[in-house]
Amino acid sequence: MKAFGNQSSTLPSTSSVADAIATSGLWQVFGAGAQEALAEQLKTGAASGDVASALQDRGLIPAVQDATFNVAPGELFVIMGLSGSGKSTLVRCISRLVEPTAGEVMIGGENILTASKKRMIEMRRNTLGMVFQHFGLFPHMSVIDNVAFPLKMNGVKPAARKARAAEVISMVGLEGREDAFPRELSGGQRQRVGIARSLAGNCDVWFLDEPFSALDPLIRRQLQDEFLNIQEKLKTSIVFITHDIAEALKLADRIAIMRDGRIVQIGTPTEIVLNPVDDYVREFSRDIPKGRHMTLAEVMEPFDGADATGPTLSTAMSLEAALADCAMTLDPVAVRDGDGKVVGQVRPEIFAKALARAE
C-alpha cells in the first residue's frame, strides 16, 4: 500500500495546495490479489479503460477507476451516478472508510492515505463529517447523545458537548426532540439528526452519501432547501453523492458524473446540461428544462447602448426567469453584472436560438 502511494505521488498532479480535496489516480479494485494485479497493469502505462478491462478479465471488480478531481474550499461538489456506478465506494475511498487500492487523496493538503491511524482519528474528530443514506444513527442513544457522540470521542466535557449538541440540533430544527430515540423519529427527522451529528465537530470537509435518497419527495425538497441554507452559513467543502440528476443540478457548484466506476464528465450544472460529453450524460438531462440551467451570461450579446431601462436582468439569471420578466418586450434588454453595471443585452431571437440549441 505504502510503496504504491509513494509511487503515485510522483505522478504529475493537477491539484494545488489550495484545494480542500484533491484526488488523483484513485482506484478501488475488489477481489483477491487486487493490489498486485493493479500495480502490474498500471506499470504497463495502458489507458485506464484498458487497465479496467484487463482487471475484469481476471475476475476482479474495478469499482472506482482512476478518479481524479478536486474540490475548492467552500465548493459543493456533487458526484452523480446510477446505483452500481461506484459513487458510494468513491466517497468511502475519500473518507478512507475503505482503503483505496491505489492513488492519492489530499485533504487540506495532507495525503490521508498515508496518514497514521492516530492521525486519521484526529482528522475524523476535527476535520471530516459524514452523513449516511440510511442515517447510521446509534439505536441505543437519544438524539442528543447521538449528536454529541463525536464530541465525546474528542474528549469534550459533558456540559460543553451538551451545549454544542443543543446548538446544532436547533440548527437542523429538532429542538424539543433531544431526548427521543431514533426509533421514535420519522425518516426526515432521523436524517436531521444524522446531519446534526456530522456537523457537531465543526468539520471543514463534509461527505454526504445520498443523504436524501431514502426520504419521500416532499421531505426531500424541504431538507434540500435547509441544507442549502446551512451550507450558505457554514461554507464547508462538500462532496455530495446522489443518483438524482434534479437534486444534483439544484445543489451543485460542480457535478461529476460516474458510470461503471469511471468519472465521465465533470462540469457546472450548465455545462452538464448544455454540453454533455456523450449520450449517457445527455440521457440524464433529457427531461431537464434547459432554460432553467442556462444563465444570461452564456447567451447575451455585447451591449450596443440601445435601451438600459426596461426589466432588470442580471448575468446570473436563468433563461427561464429572464423570459418570464421580458416576455412582453420585443426590444433588446440590458443585462447587468453583480455590481449593477451593464455588461450585455438580450433580444427575443437570442432566447429562441439558445433554447433551440439546447434541445
Place this chain on the structure above:
Amino acid sequence: MSATDTISSPRSYHVTSAASAGLITLLIGVVCLVLEPIAPWLVKWPAAWSLPLAAWIGEGLGAFLNFIKPTMRVLSWLLEFPMGWANWVLNATPWPLLIALVTALGWLLGGLRMAALGALGLGFVLGTGYWSEGMNTLALVFVSVPLALLLGTGIGLLAYEVPRVKNAVQAVLDIMQTVPTFAYLTPLLLLFGFGPVVGLIASAIYAAPPMARNVLLGLERVDAEIKEAAVMSGGTRTQQLFLVELPAAGTQVMIGVNQCLMAALSMVIIAAVIGGFNDIGWEVLLTMRKAQFGQSVMAGLVIVVFAIVIDRYSGTLALARKSYDKRIAYGLIAVGVVASVVTWGQVSNTAGFAIFDGAAQVVDDAVGAFTASNGASLDQVKNGAMFYVLLPLRIGLDEAILPFTWGFQWTAAYSGIFFAATAAICVAVALSGRVALAAVLGCLAILLETGVSQLPWPFVLVGVGAIGYVSGGWKLTRLVMILLACVLISGLWERALLSLYLSGAAVLTCAVFGGLLGLWAAVSTTAWRIIRPICDMLQTIPLFVFLIPVLMFFQIGEFSAFLAIIAYAIVPMIRYTRAGIATTPPDLMEAAEATGATYWQTMWEVRVPYAAPTILLGLNQTILYAFSMLVIAALIGTTGLGQSIYIALGQADVGLGVAAGAAMAILALIADRLVQGFAEERRKALGL
C-alpha cells in the same frame, strides 16, 4: 445430440446420479448379505480390526489432564470462594426478603406479569419444601453464568475482531454444542475431583457457546452505516466496539444472555448426576432412583419453575422495554424486609412452610392407583410399540418375529418371500422410470430384514456416503465417510448403531407427528394457541425432568427412553413446520387461489414446497435434540453410546467417555450436515 436432449439433460443427469448412488448402496447391501455365510466380516466389523482408540485417548488425555491438574486444582480452590459466598448469601437471606427482591426485579423487568410470575414461582418453591436445595442450585447458576458470559463474549469478540480465526472458532463452537453434556463431565471429574465445582465449570463451558454465537451474530448484523458512523465520529477501535457496535447489537446479545442462563441451569442440574452436592438435581435423581415419584415430580417442578422464571425474566431483556415505576419495587423490598423482621426466628426453618408436602403423597397414590388399574393397557401400549416397531427396527424382522411377539416364527422362507416381493416391486418401480426410488425401497427392505443394529458396515458406510453425495456432492461424501470410518475403527461401532436406531426411531416419529401437529397449528389458530404454550414449556424444561413422567408410567427401559426423547425432540419439528407453512407470502397464496386451486391444492402444491427448507431445518434441530436427549435417557436404560458415556462417568474412564462422546458428536454432525445439505439445495432451488 438433439435439441430435446440438451434441454432435458441436466434433469436426467441429476436423477441418474441419485439413482446410481442408491443402486451402488443397494448392490453393496445385497453382496454383503449374500456373502455373509462365507465372509462374516462383511457384516460385522471384526473386533480384531478395531484400534484401541478409547484407550489411546484415555492415556493421552490422562497425561495431559494430569499435567494441568495442579493449575486446575488451584482454580477449583479459587472458585470455591465465590460459590461459598453465593451459597451463603442465598441461604442466609430470609425467604420473605428474597421473594420480595425477585418480585421487585420482575416488576422492573416486565411489570405486573413478571412480578406475579416471580412471586408465585418462588412461593411454589417454598411450598414444596425444597427451598434450600433450590438455593444451592441457584448459587451454582449465579456463579457459573458470569463466567460463561465473560468467556462467551470474549470468544465472540475474538472471532469478530480477528476474521482469520472466525471459521475455526465457529467449528469449535459447533463441536462444543454437539458433544453430549455427560461427555464433558468425565475429564472434568478427573481434573477437579468430585464436588460441585465440576458442575460449575461444566456449566460455564457448556453455556459459553450460545453467548459467543449470539455476540458474533449480533455484531455482524449491526448496520454497516452505523459502524461507519462510529468510524467517522473519530472513535478508536475500542470505542467503536464498546460504545457503538456492542450496544447496537444489544437485542441479539440479550438473546445470548437468555440462552446462556438456560444452558447453565440445564447443565448444573445434569451435573448433579455425579452427586456429592445437596442440590435440586440430585434430589430429582435420588427420588427417581427410589421410585418416590411424588417427591421427584415436586423436585422436578421446582426445576421447571426456576427455568421458567429465569427464561421469562431474561427474555424481557431482549424486548423493547417500558420503564416501570421504581417506587413500587422499593415498596416490595420494604415489605420483604418488614416480613423478614416480623417472622424472624421462624424464617430460617423453611421446611415448616412446605405446604405441598401432602401433594407428593397424593401424586404417588394417584400414580399408583392409575398404574394398578390401567397396568394392562399401559403394558399393551409399551409392548405393542416394542414388538411391532422398535424391535424389528433394532434387530430386524428375522429376529424380532417370534411366536412370543408376533405369534409366529419368521423363517428363511419368509425372508425369501419378503425379498422376492421387494425385488418385484423394485423392478416395477424402476421400469416406471423412478430408479432412485426403487433403490431406496431396496435399501429399506434390507434395513427391515436385518435391523439397524445388525446392518453390514460397508452398507452403512456407502449408504451414508450416497446420501451425502445426493445432498452435498463429493466434498460432503468424503467428510461423512471419513467421520463414520473413525467411529467404525474405534470399536464403538455396534454401540453407535444402537444409538442410531433409537434416535432414528424417535426422529422418525417426531417427523411424522411433529409435522402433522405443525401443519395443524399452521391452518388453525386455535390449535396453535393450544400447542404453542406446550411447546414453550417443553423447550424451557431442562432435559432431566422429562424422565420423571415416563418413568412413572412405563418404568425403566428403552420404551421410556424413546418417549422421553420424543417429548423433547418433537418441539422444533412442530415449530418449524408451522412457521414455514404459516409464513408463505400472501401473494403466492393469492396467485394460487386466482388460478383456481382449492385450499388443499394450495397447501400441497404451493405452501408445503415453499416451506420445505424451513421444515428441513426443523428436522435438523429435531435430530440434534434427539441426540442430546439420548445421552440423558441413558440414565433410565438405553444401550448404545449414551450408556457408554454414562458408564465412563461412573468409572471416571476418560478415554471411553471422550471417545463415546466424540462418536456421538460425529453422528450428530453427520446428520446435521446431510440435512443442511438438502435444506440448502431446496433453498437454492426456490431462489431464497
